[in-house]
Structures are given as structure tokens and as C-alpha cells.
Amino acid sequence: MKSLYYDKNGIQLIDHTPKPAPGKDEALIRVRMAGICRTDLEITRGYSGFEGILGHEFVGELENSIDSFAAGTRVVGEINAGCGHCEYCRKDLERHCLHRTVLGIVNRSGCMAEWFTLPARNLYPVPDSVSDEQAVFTEPLAAALEIFEQILIRPADKVCILGDGKLGLIIAMLAAHRHEGETLLIGRHGDKLAIVKDRTAVMLEEDIPGSYNKSWDVVIDATGKSAGLSRAMNLVRPRGVIVLKSTMAESEPLDLTPIVVDEINLIGSRCGRFAPALDLLSRGVLPIGRLIDSIHPMEKALEAWERALRPGARKVLIRFTGNRPVE
């Protein structure tokens, strides 16, 4: 089968990767569409040390029936595969299992291939009302919803989101949808900010007035840069909350004094639950399609990658079905 493979020699589209065999309780999934995430790009810069088939954002269909799912069921899936036995797995927190594998990130081949495997318990059927192009956003939307699972955002809180990348835009759409109080998205690209300006207040970085310092109850850093965290520390009020969504490949010099002096609560936030994300998508309340940059056939996956690397690219998708497998 074809796959998009990364190792120290770089990224290659390989024609003859072996078709995977599902393990016990695993499903074999035929990929319909995959999305390129910033984490994928970071991996190819050394983040996480992963080598292998890339990708963790997908919508696919079951090759065979498994559990209560019929063959052909369209599915998305949580990307963390836990041991199933530890305290985290028992609490439905497989995403924190110390022995987990993570699709396309930690010790598990990713979804940028014609087929891949995941534990059946990770899978969620996709409602008919959700298109492939929408379903592939389940994972990043779940990551955005995770914020609301971790912290209490009170109805009157002032919420500021930093970063107009894909995740920042999704968080901004979501916050504007579900939060009653003021929301503001701050970014560096007028064209990106324009995507959500009918939903929330937006502002260019260079326009931030000094009066905004120490005035926001919640600041969500989705910039992917340590400068984002520094800006968040400026904007958040004393005893406020910073949600850190940015992972970086390198150590950066950081002065965390404001965290201590202002007793700021900095909370890291990663993956979230799929069920509420699918529910949101099926209700059609978020204009998620606006985030799509382009859709490329599998044969042009490397072109898709190049496009995703362009500064300012929106979500680049790769379509796999329609391309019948070459085993």
C-alpha cells in the first residue's frame, strides 16, 4: 500500500509499505481522508523523535465488522491507545496512560496510508450529516473542547485567544459559540483573522493597546511559539488562567517570574474527547469548512505537505479513497 513516511532522510511517499494486520481488539481502517496538523510538521523538525508513517487526523471506513460496527462504517478515532488497565485508562483518560501509543506520534504508525489500525474502542461512527471534510476536523475540535473540560470559564469572563493558526481559529470559533462573555482572537495575519471576524472580535498583534495588560481572565496560547506564552503572561490578570496549547521542538529562554508574582494558573492542554466534537460537527454550528486550504489526492501527498509548510496555510487535506489500493 501507499504511505507517507518520515525518517531521518525526510518525508517520502512509499508505494509498497506492507498492509498492516490488526492486533487483538484492533480494527483495520481504510483511510478516506487525512489532515496535516502542525504537530506533524513539528515531528519532521524533530519534535517527539517519531519515525514512521505520519498522521493522526483522519476519517476512514472499517474494512471488516468489529464489535457493534459493520464493515464499511465511517469512523473517526481517538489517537491515544492506552494499556486499558491503568488508573488513567479506567477513568476514560487513555490519553494519559503512561504506556500509551499515539497514532503517528508515539510508537504507532499513523493514518497517512491506505490502511492503518487502531483499537476498536478508540473509534466513533461518523453521523451521515457530517461530511468527510468536516469529520477530519474531529481531532482538532476535540483538542479545542478539551480546554472547556479542564477549566471553569465563567459566563462573564474575558477570554483572549492568541494565534490565528488552525487550532487558534477553531478555539476562537468554539469560544465565540459557547461562551457568553467577551472573546478576542489576536493574530498576525489579517486574512486569517477575517475567517472568524463575523463570530468574534479579532485584533492584529501590533494593535494590542497597553490597557489590555493584566486584564484578561483567561488567555489561551495557541501560537506555537514561546513569545506567545510571554504575551499571555502580559495579558492575563493576576490569578487568571493561561491555557497552553503550544508545544515546541526546542527549549526557549523564558522568564516565568510573572507566573509566580501574579499567581497565574498555567494549564497545559492537549487532546480531548471525540464524542462531543462529533456532536458539535453534526449540529453544524461551527463554520469549520472555512478552515480548509486545499484537498489533494494521495499521489500528490508530498505537494500537500509542501503546501501545509507554507506560512499561513489553512488545513491541507489528503484524499485517499478513489485511489484503489496497490498492495
Added chain:
Amino acid sequence: MKSLYYDKNGIQLIDHTPKPAPGKDEALIRVRMAGICRTDLEITRGYSGFEGILGHEFVGELENSIDSFAAGTRVVGEINAGCGHCEYCRKDLERHCLHRTVLGIVNRSGCMAEWFTLPARNLYPVPDSVSDEQAVFTEPLAAALEIFEQILIRPADKVCILGDGKLGLIIAMLAAHRHEGETLLIGRHGDKLAIVKDRTAVMLEEDIPGSYNKSWDVVIDATGKSAGLSRAMNLVRPRGVIVLKSTMAESEPLDLTPIVVDEINLIGSRCGRFAPALDLLSRGVLPIGRLIDSIHPMEKALEAWERALRPGARKVLIRFTGNRPVE
């Protein structure tokens, strides 16, 4: 009057500082004893940019009656003086007032002098059962208690404290006193750890077993070093809490990836309320006197400072009364 003064020329004991005049609603306090804190040492390395009379840990007596306090009342005092009108001041959070001054740290002359001033509302009378040598620990003990005001530590939680400096030792005493579950103090000095080893489990840094990684519910970093935060990120469990007590004068290279991946809650913690600290001191449940290194007369304040700078010094105190003022 005499005072211990810091500016870009270094620290000096000055004989003829003007005796301060209290402003509206301020008390004039004759200092009985002052303590040298790590923050004072950091200030003389550039932290906070403060220049002036140093010091914020004290016990003194009122020069004149004010409000309900009689002249001669022994007092300690919260070091943050707020504007009295803003949302923080109205919530008894003067320590986060954006316009506050801070005794010996931000725009307010410190307590290492024969007299100094503070707003009367900052003052707390010291019970007769609390000696000067104990009362001078009210401020650092309040800073330790602040942790328990900020986060919920559940009875069965495993709590690890990093750093066997003065604050780390106070936090360890306090945690061992009020927390039911496991507590562990990790430090670098056997003699420091010995101070509290009848109260809590202790361990040298180099003896930390690999099995401790990602296993502690709460890790409190009181090391004053960025390496402490890195160690805390190793030790805390996924979705656990790190309390950051360390402020540093410089930016340090830091990789915050574990904060995001493990969804760690990092909370900065600074000053606390004095009333519960005085209550604890009056009950005599903490062996706080063990933390005293030495007590020096005001005339030898510079020697006291040198002693406080020695690696491994416990709390160095300066006694002011008995030395009658030279105005």
C-alpha cells in the same frame, strides 16, 4: 536612623537615613527584628529592580496608637500595600492590586531600619505566646499557607516538595502537619533535610529512583532554580499540579512540552494571609525555631548579610531594639 540600603553601588549600612513620616492611615513601626529572605538576596542580584531600604520580614512595635492598636503593640504586617479601591483590594487581595507597593520590593522602603511605615490595615497584633524570633517567620509561613489557599490537596494525594532552603523547609513542616497523605521533601543538603526528618520523609536529589517519575499528585518547587521546575515536570503525574514558588532573576531555557503533553497544572504562588500564619505560630505546632541560623545586632547587619549569602545558610535575623536610635 540606621538602615540597610541597597543601590547600584551595593549594600551599605547607613547611619543617618531620615526617619520616615507615616502617611495618612499609616503606622510608624519601630523594628524589633527583621529576617533576611532569599528574595532580598535576589534583589541585590537585580531581581525586581528595587533600590532603597531592604527587607520585608519583620516584627516591630507601634510608635504611636493607631486605629484600635495601642502604642507599643507588637505587630507583624502584610507586605503588599494596595490602593484600597480596586477589585483586588475589595476582595482582600491587596497582594494583587495593580497599583500596590511592596515593602522592600516595589516602591516602598523596607523594614531593615530602625523605623518604617505601613498602612495600619496591613498590621496584625502578635499574641504574647509568639516570640519575636517566631513572629518574624509570619511572612514566609503565610507564603507557605498560600499554597493551601490556592489548590485543593486531597487527603490521599502524594505531595513532593523540592528544595531544602528556608521556604522549602517551612512548606515541608506545614505539609507534614496538615496533610494526611504521603509527603516527601527532596533537597541537596543532608544537614538541611535533617531539620525536618522527624516530621516528613526526606531524600537527597541524587537518590530519586526512576520509579518516582510521573507519580506525584502535587509537586511544590521551592528550589529557586529552573532545574527545579524541570525536575517537577518529571515527577508530577499526568494532570497533576506543580506549585511554583521560585522566582529567578534571569530568563532560563525551558522546555515546557511536558506541561502540554501531560496537561499539567502549573500554578504560581507568592504571598499569603497573615492571620492563619499567626494562628499556627501561636499554637506552637511547627518547630519553626529550628530554621534560625543566627541573630545579629543591627550594627553588624552587613555581617548578617554575608552570612545569609553563604550556601546553605538558614534564616539569618537582625535585631534592632536594644540599639537605641541615632536620628
